[in-house]
Every structure is written in C-alpha cells, then in structure tokens.
Amino acid sequence: MKHTDVREILQSAGWVGKEATVCGWVRTARDSKNMAFLALNDGTSLTHLQIVIDKNAGTALPAEAAKLGAAVKVVGTVVVNENNGTHEVNAKEIEVLGVCPPDYPLQKKFQKLETLREMPHIRVRTNTFNAVFRVRSVMAAAIHRFFQEKGFVYVNTPLITGSDCEGAGEMFQVTTIGYPEPGKYKNADEYYADDFFGKKAGLSVSGQLEGEGAAMALGKIYTFGPSFRAEKSNTVRHVAEFWHVEPEVAFAELPDVIELAEEMIKYIIRDYMEKCPEELKFFEQRFQPGLTEKLMNVLNNDFAIVDYTDAIELLKKADVEFQYPVEWGCDLQSEHERYITEQIYKKPVFLINYPKAIKSFYMKQNPDGKTVAATDLLVPGVGEIIGGSEREADLDKLLAAMNERGMRLDDYADYLDLRKYGSVPHGGFGLGFERAIMYVTGMENIRDVIFYPRTVGNIR
Numbered sequence: 001m002k003h004t005d006v007r008e009i010l011q012s013a014g015w016v017g018k019e020a021t022v023c024g025w026v027r028t029a030r031d032s033k034n035m036a037f038l039a040l041n042d043g044t045s046l047t048h049l050q051i052v053i054d055k056n057a058g059t060a061l062p063a064e065a066a067k068l069g070a071a072v073k074v075v076g077t078v079v080v081n082e083n084n085g086t087h088e089v090n091a092k093e094i095e096v097l098g099v100c101p102p103d104y105p106l107q108k109k110f111q112k113l114e115t116l117r118e119m120p121h122i123r124v125r126t127n128t129f130n131a132v133f134r135v136r137s138v139m140a141a142a143i144h145r146f147f148q149e150k151g152f153v154y155v156n157t158p159l160i161t162g163s164d165c166e167g168a169g170e171m172f173q174v175t176t177i178g179y180p181e182p183g184k185y186k187n188a189d190e191y192y193a194d195d196f197f198g199k200k201a202g203l204s205v206s207g208q209l210e211g212e213g214a215a216m217a218l219g220k221i222y223t224f225g226p227s228f229r230a231e232k233s234n235t236v237r238h239v240a241e242f243w244h245v246e247p248e249v250a251f252a253e254l255p256d257v258i259e260l261a262e263e264m265i266k267y268i269i270r271d272y273m274e275k276c277p278e279e280l281k282f283f284e285q286r287f288q289p290g291l292t293e294k295l296m297n298v299l300n301n302d303f304a305i306v307d308y309t310d311a312i313e314l315l316k317k318a319d320v321e322f323q324y325p326v327e328w329g330c331d332l333q334s335e336h337e338r339y340i341t342e343q344i345y346k347k348p349v350f351l352i353n354y355p356k357a358i359k360s361f362y363m364k365q366n367p368d369g370k371t372v373a374a375t376d377l378l379v380p381g382v383g384e385i386i387g388g389s390e391r392e393a394d395l396d397k398l399l400a401a402m403n404e405r406g407m408r409l410d411d412y413a414d415y416l417d418l419r420k421y422g423s424v425p426h427g428g429f430g431l432g433f434e435r436a437i438m439y440v441t442g443m444e445n446i447r448d449v450i451f452y453p454r455t456v457g458n459i460r
C-alpha cells in the first residue's frame with residue numbers, strides 16, 4: 001500500500017505543502033460539528049500525527065474512523081501547526097481499513113503494567129511498549145555494531161545442547177518421548193538412548209562452552225541469541241527465555257574482560273541516547289525521574305572494581321538489616337548487590353574474585369586456592385546485568401574442578417579438548433539483554449521489556 005511513515009512526515013520539512021498518504025491506528029479522536037481531529041500512530045514514531053478534518057471543506061469523517069484503535073488511511077496535505085510548530089495533515093479523504101469495536105481493551109487512558117501483561121499482543125500498541133521495543137531494537141543493533149567494529153566474529157551457538165554450561169541444573173529438557181508406557185524403559189539411560197538425539201538433551205543456558213571453542217580459532221567472537229533457564233524464581237529480573245550477549249576472547253585475562261564490558265555498556269548507552277531522545281524523555285517522565293542524568297554519569301565515570309572479600313566487609317559494616325545474613329563465602333542476594341551499587345558506590349560496580357564454591361566450574365582458579373577470576377557487573381536499580389570470568393585454561397585444574405562437582409566428563413569432551421590443543425588464557429562474559437534494557441529505560445520488571453515474557457507458570 002503506497003504511503004509514507006508518520007515518522008518521516010513529522011520529521012522532514014520537505015513534506016510541508018505536499019500531499020501525503022498516511023496509514024495508522026487512531027489513538028484519540030475528537031469530533032465536533034465543524035472540525036474533527038484524529039491522533040494517528042503507525043508505530044514508526046512515539047509522537048502521533050494529528051489529522052485535521054475540516055467538515056466545511058467537504059472532508060467526510062466515516063463514523064468508524066473516529067473509534068479508538070480503528071485502522072485508517074488518510075490522504076491530505078502536510079501543514080505546520082501554527083501553535084506548536086509540529087507537522088499535521090489536513091485530510092481530504094479518510095478510508096477505514098479496519099474497524100475497532102468498543103470492547104478494544106485499550107479504551108482506558110492509563111492501564112496498569114500488570115494488566116497490560118495479560119495481553120502482550122495488545123500492549124505493544126501503547127506508548128510505553130512502542131518506546132520499549134524501539135529502544136530494544138536500537139540497542140540490539142548497537143551491540144552488533146560495537147562488536148563488528150572491533151573485529152569480533154558473530155557466531156551462532158546451538159540452542160539444543162547436551163551440556164549444562166552453568167551446571168546449576170536449570171536446563172529445560174528437550175525430548176520427543178513424553179510419557180512412556182509404564183515399564184517400557186528399565187532406566188534413564190535406556191530412555192535417553194531411545195530419545196530423539198540418543199542422549200539427554202536440553203535448551204542451552206549459555207552459548208559460552210561452544211563460544212570458547214570458536215574463540216580458540218577465530219580469536220574474538222560474540223553470540224547474541226536466546227538462552228533458557230528453568231529457574232523457579234519468580235522475580236522482577238528472571239525470565240525463562242532471555243536474550244544473551246556473550247563475547248569470548250582469546251588471550252584475554254580478567255582485566256581485559258572487564259575493560260571490554262565497560263566499553264560495551266558505554267557504547268550502547270551512548271548510541272541509545274543519541275538515537276532515541278524522544279523515548280528517553282518519555283521514560284524519564286513516566287518511569288524514572290533523573291534517568292538522563294544517571295546515564296550521563298555512567299558515560300562520564302569509570303565503573304568501580306571491588307573485590308568480593310572487600311564487598312563482604314562493607315556489607316557487614318552496613319547499618320541495615322538484610323533479609324539474608326552476609327558471611328564470606330555466601331552467594332550475594334539481590335538486596336546485597338543493590339546495596340553495594342546503589343548505596344555505597346552509586347554507580348556500576350564490577351565485583352571480582354568470588355569464592356570458587358559459589359561460581360561455575362570453568363572459572364580460572366586464583367593462586368589463593370579459594371577464589372576464582374570471576375566478575376559480575378552490578379548496576380543501580382537492577383543488580384547483576386553481566387556475569388563473566390577468565391576461564392581456567394589448565395587442563396588438570398579444570399578436571400579437578402569438574403570432578404569436585406561430580407560432573408560427567410563425557411558430556412564435556414569437546415570443551416576439555418580446548419585445554420589439550422593449544423590452550424591459551426581467555427575469557428568472556430554474558431550480558432542479559434533484558435536487564436540492560438531495564439537499566440537504560442528505568443522499567444522495573446523484566447516482563448515489561450520482552451515481547452512475550454516466559455516465566456514459571458506462565459506461557460501465554
């Protein structure tokens with residue numbers, strides 16, 4: 001259908017005085033005896049395009065075109081509104097493309113985010129989600145550009161896998177067997193042997209293990225795809241299906257991993273601020289006062305780097321009652337992470353050198369025998385958005401760590417090969433894409449930054 005994007009009509013001076021055809025959905029309609037006004041949105045811009053209907057000039061407004069949510073096509077002349085200087089269209093012809101009956105769920109002006117979550121296919125028509133998804137798209141492009149400009153190779157790691165990267169037992173199983181007849185299989189091994197892949201398979205929680213293999217050949221790689229976690233935690237920052245950005249770099253040690261992460265975060269924030277000023281303003285007004293200043297501070301300051309052991313001391317000295325008590329060796333809870341980044345440092349913090357017992361098997365063991373060269377990036381308002389580490393490049397140390405955890409070495413044969421053939425220091429990290437979007441938009445629930453959130457007990 002030949003037409004012009006609302007975004008272009010609003011932004012380009014060249015359209016003034018010309019006839020244009022625009023299509024969109026009616027966001028508001030005001031109808032009086034002589035004049036009528038429609039606010040039209042086609043999804044290309046957060047701002048609506050005003051359609052002016054002068055009934056005395058002979059333009060007819062079909063009754064169905066003045067209904068909230070109706071889809072219309074308008075032909076008219078682009079003019080400048082004298083009061084506010086924005087472009088609008090003086091309509092000549094209005095055609096209804098699709099009627100919208102009064103049970104359309106967005107009748108009320110303000111709907112709670114919770115209510116909107118019940119209808120992902122409809123909420124995407126609101127200003128909030130228009131802004132969220134445009135920012136998401138711009139950020140995704142920025143991530144690719146960042147890595148491409150630095151010479152990283154984009155690698156697609158498998159989503160169906162036989163090895164659990166994080167070893168946390170959070171893999172969704174992939175099977176075609178379903179419920180077998182009772183007595184059909186004597187044990188699990190028989191069952192899996194009969195299954196589609198001939199062994200137990202699941203949805204990948206991370207592309208890191210395969211990513212390391214790629215980095216041992218291509219040097220610098222990144223993945224950007226979905227990861228799956230069957231975590232039963234019903235929180236504002238966990239979904240069962242999230243998008244994961246995972247760079248992996250050969251010849252990189254922990255400080256290099258940290259430097260890369262900080263550079264990437266700053267790059268994508270700068271790009272977002274430049275490309276989405278309207279959305280940023282919207283989020284600032286509607287969801288997080290001070291958002292712009294917060295992001296400017298991120299751009300203009302170094303992130304903190306804090307040793308886990310020092311962080312524990314700081315938390316112990318804190319004069320707040322944590323729900324979970326703090327001791328060296330404990331895994332940090334969201335409340336601790338947020339205290340460190342929001343109350344103590346008031347900026348993004350890389351926590352480093354965690355106790356090995358609370359981290360994954362593949363992390364490089366530090367000479368102290370107690371900690372590993374791991375880092376989590378904690379940010380105010382969200383908590384952990386990145387988890388990464390230098391990897392254990394020494395075969396014997398890696399085997400020891402895996403044996404300590406009772407892992408099945410057979411499932412990790414490829415991974416172990418990497419330590420046999422030309423092993424080098426290397427490292428990388430995983431960024432939770434949704435958490436990054438929460439951070440830059442101020443949206444407080446991860447369910448509101450992904451189109452169809454998958455969470456425990458919910459698969460609409």
Ligand code: 4AD
Pocket residue numbers: 165166205206207208229231237238239240242244246247384385386387388389428429430431432433434435
């Ligand atoms: O800290 P995680 O578990 O680290 C890894 O998976 C490593 N293999 C990454 C690597 O070094 N290549 O996950 C990385 C990030 C977290 O910091 C978080 O932002 C995000 O992935 N994440 C989730 N986001 C939403 N919902 C969930 N259930 C998530 N689990 C992890």
Ligand code: MG
Pocket residue numbers: 376384386387
């Ligand atoms: Mg983590």
